[in-house]
Each structure stands twice: as structure tokens, then as C-alpha cells.
Amino acid sequence: MSKIALLSNVNIDSLKMKLRRNNEIYLPQGYGGWMQEILNETSGLYKFKPEVVVCIPYGNDLMASWESEEDGKDAIDQIFFAFNKLLENLPKANVFIGTLDISKKEIRPICSKRREVFFENYWYESIFELDSERCVPLDIKEIISEYGRDVVYSNKLWYAGSMPFSPKGNSFIAKEINNIIFALEGNRKKCIALDLDNTLWGGVIGEDGLEGIGLSEYKEGARYKDAQKRLKELKDIGVLLCVVSKNNEDDAMDGINKHPSMVLRKDDFVALNINWKTKAENIQDIAQELNIGTDSFVFLDDNPAEREQMKDVLPEVSVVDFPKDVMDLEKTVIDMYKKYFYLYKSTKEDLEKTKMYQAEGERKKIQKKAVTLSDYLKLLEIEIDIHRLEDLEFERVHQLTHKTNQFNLTTIRYSKEELENIKDDENYRIYTVHTRDKYGDNGLVCVVIVHITDDKSAEVETFLMSCRVMGRDIEKVVLSKIMDSLKNDGIKEIKGEYIKTLKNAPVEDFYDKMEFECEYKDENTKKYKKDLSSSLKTEEVYKKIEFRG
Amino acid sequence: MKEFLEFIASVLEVDSSLLNEDSKVGSIEEWDSVAHLTLVVEIEDEYDVEIPSDEIGEYDSVKKLYALIKEK
Structure with missing residues (x-):
């Protein structure tokens, strides 16, 4: 409305x-x-x-x-x-x-x-x-x-x-x-789950073979090739692509890697789930692996039975009506863009998203090897850079305040104007956090907005973090650095608040974990405070921590 | 008739329970003379009938419009 x-x-x-x-x-x-x-x-x-x-x-x-x-x-x-x-x-x-x-x-x-x-x-x-x-x-x-x-x-x-x-x-x-x-409004979906046979190419690769599938520069095969070009452009503006296909993996990968007219190759996908499980199961697996909700998936498949099953099992997945005639496939992809992924302006993070999520898959693998959390964090070789908001980051910060749902303590959605005002107000500090690790750059993943209410106290108005980097205790490092800096400026006490939403249950105990004292609690909100005389202890598992206050 | 009323309701973006056989331009707030013009063009498209520009004002009620599409 x-x-x-x-x-x-x-x-x-x-x-x-x-x-x-x-x-x-x-x-x-x-x-x-x-x-x-x-x-x-x-x-x-x-x-x-x-x-x-x-x-x-x-x-x-x-x-x-x-x-x-x-x-x-x-x-x-x-x-x-x-x-x-x-x-x-x-x-x-x-x-x-x-x-x-x-x-x-x-x-x-x-x-x-x-x-x-x-x-x-x-x-x-x-x-x-x-x-x-x-x-x-x-x-x-x-x-x-x-x-x-x-x-x-x-x-x-x-x-x-x-x-x-x-x-x-x-x-x-x-x-x-x-x-x-x-x-x-920032309601964009995140990922397209694609079928292969008769969706990315014509025919069935397991039966028709690499030479037999319909995919070419001109004529009928170009209907699929042109649609692939548009999908590739979607990937380039930050939409994640993955494959969910019932096929023999070797046959399908042959098509993806070797067919001369394929536009999308292995590296364009964040996940390739080619197996005989149901597509709904595969989407759930991918969602878990990438740490995104199944409600951020859009599903494109030529087979009406698969589409119906998806609607039944995972009604939150958006299922695209496949065109009656494949000549309209490219237009279908363009319409998908407008309906689910329309982008006003792209940020640096949008452009590198596929790489970042692929790295996430690699991280999951070493997580399985590591025995304890601190082992895992050490293996990741995490670097954290915390600093005050820079002009070029404005767009991304605005975007994050609108689309971060899970790790978001107060879920305040700032308009650009409001954020602009806060940026210029000397009683506010906006901190941004960038992280990178062995597997790549995560980009700007965390935003903290602190309101200096008077000489002696400050309040955390917004604390949000991208779910990509959840579970690495980065939030603790960030909060402890900010608290130290406030203490140096003569602030004695910091306050924080948790406001419940449908999605932010993962952080309901955030301030308890950060050793804050709860001073008020009702069904939807919890208010906390903490004396700044003692600082927060963080584990020494990070490769590098930089703070510019 | 029921179907026709539902079509009119969908064009006017109102609930079909607000309309009946006796409804006409002005019966409900959403069906004003401007909305009526749009309605006429939508009926022309949907039921493949033609209402000459000069006669739009005459077809001002559910009854008259229904008679027109039934005539076809």
C-alpha cells in the first residue's frame, strides 16, 4: 500500500x-x-x-x-x-x-x-x-x-x-x-532455480546427447540461447542462478561445460543440484547452503508437473508460467526481471554476488572439517574493517536497512532522506563493517547506527548484519570496538533495544550474549543497558581487525 | 447476468456485491461518468460489441448494457 x-x-x-x-x-x-x-x-x-x-x-x-x-x-x-x-x-x-x-x-x-x-x-x-x-x-x-x-x-x-x-x-x-x-521497497527476490532440459536448451541431454540438444546461434536453438543471454545479464546485476535438474550429473555437466553455444557456464551458477531428488528438496538444500530463505527463490521449469509440485510443497517459491511457445522464452525472462528482480541502481555488492555465494559454499566445506568454532574461524583467516560511513557506501547502507530481516535488532527502515539527515547529525555515528576471508571479499556486511543521547550516554539505534557472515562472532568484535571508542570519548553507558519482528528471532538474545543488563521486557521489545567501565572480551581468532572511529 | 456483473465490478475495481441488475452510472461512487467511459471500452473489448461514441451516454445502466451484449 x-x-x-x-x-x-x-x-x-x-x-x-x-x-x-x-x-x-x-x-x-x-x-x-x-x-x-x-x-x-x-x-x-x-x-x-x-x-x-x-x-x-x-x-x-x-x-x-x-x-x-x-x-x-x-x-x-x-x-x-x-x-x-x-x-x-x-x-x-x-x-x-x-x-x-x-x-x-x-x-x-x-x-x-x-x-x-x-x-x-x-x-x-x-x-x-x-x-x-x-x-x-x-x-x-x-x-x-x-x-x-x-x-x-x-x-x-x-x-x-x-x-x-x-x-x-x-x-x-x-x-x-x-x-x-x-x-x-527492496522486495526483490534473490535466486532463480533453473531446470535444464527444454528450459536452458531444447531436448533431453540424456537421450539426445551433446550434439542433439537444441541450442544454437540462429533459428530454433537461438530461442534458448537468447533467453540464456538475458539470464546471464540478470546474474551480472546480482541475481543468483542455480540449477535444479533431474539428470545424470555427467551428461548435464557435459552440456554446461562443452556445448559451444552455451552462454551460462559452471561459474555462473551458485549451485548445481543435478540429481534425482525432488526439486523442492533441492531448493531447500540450496537455500540452507547459501543461508537465504526459500521465499527468495523464483523457479523456471518447462514441466507443468514440476511447477505444480513446487507450488504444493513450497508455496513461498515464486513459480513462473512457462511460455506456451518457446519463442517467448526470452520475453519471459525479461518479465521475470521486471516482476521479481527490478533493480533501480546497482551497488558493488550486487555485481559480485555470485562469487561471494560460491565462496560461501567453500566455507561450508571447511566448517565440516573444523572441530570447534574457533578452529573454523582461524581457518577462515577473517579480516574485519570497521569505519565511519563513507559517501560511496550510502546506497549500500540504505539498501541493507531495507532488506536485512534476520540479523536486525530494531528493523528501522530509513528513507534516504532520514539516513542523509542522520549522516549529517553530529549526535549520530554510522559505522560500516567490511569483512574478507581466505575465500574472498564479503563486502559491506554490517551497519551500526549509534545515537549519542547526551555527554554520558549513547544508544544503539540500529545494529544489522548480512546473514552471509552470521555465526562468526563478528558482531561481538564490532560492538566491542565501538564500545571502546565511545568510552574513550567519555561516554559512560550504552543502551540497546531488541524489537521483535516475524523474522529476527535469531538475534533475540543478542544483548544477553553481549553481557548487557536487561532493564525492560514485554512481548515485543527488550531494553538493555551496559556500563562501559568494563570492555567486552573477544576471541583472538581473526587475522586482522581494523578500527577507524 | 451474474458473470456480467462480476465483469463490471472487476473493471470498476469494486466488490461485485455492490452491484445488481438495477445499478447504473452514479449508483455507486466508483461508477461515475469518467469510469463509465472506461467501462464501455472494456465491454467492447470483452464482448466484441461496438457502442458508437455518440451513444455512450445512452448505455448508462447494467440493464441496457446487458441487453446489448445479449443481442449480439
Whole structure:
């Protein structure tokens, strides 16, 4: 449920109809008053306090009053001046700006240069010049290119009600808006579980052999190859890929390693579970190995029986409808991206995710060898680097406050604006923690936000850690270093709080373990304090610990 | 009829229990004159009928719209 304000130069009442079931909608009264609505700071728009503002331009109506290219440029500049104001006036909201589509209606000779294209491009460039973290392009032009103006627009609704878009057009736009909101809320899934036969290639490798499977540069085999290319791009923006296939492992690995047209190779997958167990069991195994929930899996398989079984056994796994005709497989993957993995902006961690999870698998192996926890930690050769938030880390920290569920003591979801304020407030300290070990870099895995409440006391407002590095006592090292540093600054006492959520049971005893004293307790919260005169003891099992306070 | 009412409800994004055979434009808040335009176009698509632009206002009730799709 989001608070969405819709703005347009035309009537978009029917878009409101498509969005209102899942959102609270504000649409200004009257027709075409979007600029006044933005520029008048006491308008209904600002009283509504939207979380998302969606601006939908209808190009043909805008252009109708533009006499020349210069004229149009000025008009577009004015509109973007208003968008800029909108971003300023609503310092927390995300602003979606529709791309411009202008139908070529003016009657002109074939060889005359069309100004519509110029305006569309100028508008498009202007969106990116707004240069705000919160400005999101809403690609209406792309939707129209894909489905066609005959489908997306409706003459009947335009002439009867000044509504340019058809019901179908509105559905497409509404779907895109919902997808982007889903992505912004940090609800992305993490991993795609893929079948092999008739999903990544045509045919059955156990029967047709390496040469017999359908996978090639052109024609039928390219349907699978093109889909693989898109899957590889998903992997490159941080989506994990794994294989769950009923096959002889040797046959299947031959296909993956040796087929000349394979795009995805062994290293692109975080896990290859090729065996005769059920696919649900395999997904559970992989989830455990990678330390992620089964609810972060999306399952792609051509076999309807497998899909049904998955829905039955693991209803939290998202099962994709396989296309009726494989020629649509690539489009299915693109739709999966938009629905489950839409990414606004990538961070360094997103790009290296596959490697990090593969390393996790290696770690699990030595864990089995080690006798005690400290042996294991020594074998890992862990290095911990704790420091104050740096500008480049901002995006990642914001992302972590939104998606960390298990190891998150208070689960405060900060908006960018709030985090920005805290960053600049001298009574707050934001610490970030990076770890690496023998098997690779874990990246930024832990965030601690401390509020200095007065000269003598401080409070841990947020303490969260990525589940990738849980179980290595890193949290204890981090807390002890921060406590030492606070003590040096004259702070006498530190407080901490645990707020219960559906998912953070793993850390309910965190402060007890850290030797804090519980001073209040009810069903949902526990409040703790600790005198800083004594410090926390940590085990000496780490290769290196660095602290810059 | 029941199915038709459910279709109208889905277009208007309301619960079908709010509608009956006697409903028309204005009967419920969600079915205003603007929503009615969208509804007409959706009915045209779904039931393969055509309502000329000039006559949209005349087909303003469940009864009249239902008669039109039954005629087909």
C-alpha cells in the first residue's frame, strides 16, 4: 500500500482505477492543472504527502501548442523546472517521470524532418539531467513501442473524456508502476532455480546427447540461447542462478561445460543440484547452503508437473508460467526481471554476488572439517574493517536497512532522506563493517547506527548484519570496538533495544550474549543497558581487525 | 447476468456485491461518468460489441448494457 499522487496534462482517471486497489491515490480535480499543482506549495498534492509521484505526459496534447523546435524546448524546460521544484518540495518522495511519445499526426511531406522525434529525445535527456536519486524514468515510450499505439491509445476515450490511454494501455502502465514500487521497497527476490532440459536448451541431454540438444546461434536453438543471454545479464546485476535438474550429473555437466553455444557456464551458477531428488528438496538444500530463505527463490521449469509440485510443497517459491511457445522464452525472462528482480541502481555488492555465494559454499566445506568454532574461524583467516560511513557506501547502507530481516535488532527502515539527515547529525555515528576471508571479499556486511543521547550516554539505534557472515562472532568484535571508542570519548553507558519482528528471532538474545543488563521486557521489545567501565572480551581468532572511529 | 456483473465490478475495481441488475452510472461512487467511459471500452473489448461514441451516454445502466451484449 503506497501513497501515490498521479499528475498529467490530460485526464488519467482510468489509470487511477487500475492502481487504487493496492494503493492510496491522489489525483487532482479538474483537467490539465498539473503544473499549478506542483508550483503551488499549498495545493492538495502537498497536503496529501505522497510517497510516490507519477507524472504522465501525453505528448500530442503538449506539442499541439508548440510552434517551433525552440518553442517546444522552452516549454519542456519549464516543465522540468517544475519537476525539479517537485523533487525539492517533497524531499522524501520518489518521482516517476513518464517518457514522451508523440504520434506523427501532422500532415507533412515524406522527406521533411519530423520534430516529434526531437521533442521525445529532448524530454528523455531532460529526465536524466534532473540528477536526483529519487527521480525514476517511467518508460511509457517503450511500452508503446512494444504494444503499439493502436493498443495503448484509444480514440474513443480521448474524444469522449480527454483520456488518451486505452484500458489495456493503462494496465501496462499500472503494471510498470507497481513493478518499480516493488523494486524500490527492496522486495526483490534473490535466486532463480533453473531446470535444464527444454528450459536452458531444447531436448533431453540424456537421450539426445551433446550434439542433439537444441541450442544454437540462429533459428530454433537461438530461442534458448537468447533467453540464456538475458539470464546471464540478470546474474551480472546480482541475481543468483542455480540449477535444479533431474539428470545424470555427467551428461548435464557435459552440456554446461562443452556445448559451444552455451552462454551460462559452471561459474555462473551458485549451485548445481543435478540429481534425482525432488526439486523442492533441492531448493531447500540450496537455500540452507547459501543461508537465504526459500521465499527468495523464483523457479523456471518447462514441466507443468514440476511447477505444480513446487507450488504444493513450497508455496513461498515464486513459480513462473512457462511460455506456451518457446519463442517467448526470452520475453519471459525479461518479465521475470521486471516482476521479481527490478533493480533501480546497482551497488558493488550486487555485481559480485555470485562469487561471494560460491565462496560461501567453500566455507561450508571447511566448517565440516573444523572441530570447534574457533578452529573454523582461524581457518577462515577473517579480516574485519570497521569505519565511519563513507559517501560511496550510502546506497549500500540504505539498501541493507531495507532488506536485512534476520540479523536486525530494531528493523528501522530509513528513507534516504532520514539516513542523509542522520549522516549529517553530529549526535549520530554510522559505522560500516567490511569483512574478507581466505575465500574472498564479503563486502559491506554490517551497519551500526549509534545515537549519542547526551555527554554520558549513547544508544544503539540500529545494529544489522548480512546473514552471509552470521555465526562468526563478528558482531561481538564490532560492538566491542565501538564500545571502546565511545568510552574513550567519555561516554559512560550504552543502551540497546531488541524489537521483535516475524523474522529476527535469531538475534533475540543478542544483548544477553553481549553481557548487557536487561532493564525492560514485554512481548515485543527488550531494553538493555551496559556500563562501559568494563570492555567486552573477544576471541583472538581473526587475522586482522581494523578500527577507524 | 451474474458473470456480467462480476465483469463490471472487476473493471470498476469494486466488490461485485455492490452491484445488481438495477445499478447504473452514479449508483455507486466508483461508477461515475469518467469510469463509465472506461467501462464501455472494456465491454467492447470483452464482448466484441461496438457502442458508437455518440451513444455512450445512452448505455448508462447494467440493464441496457446487458441487453446489448445479449443481442449480439
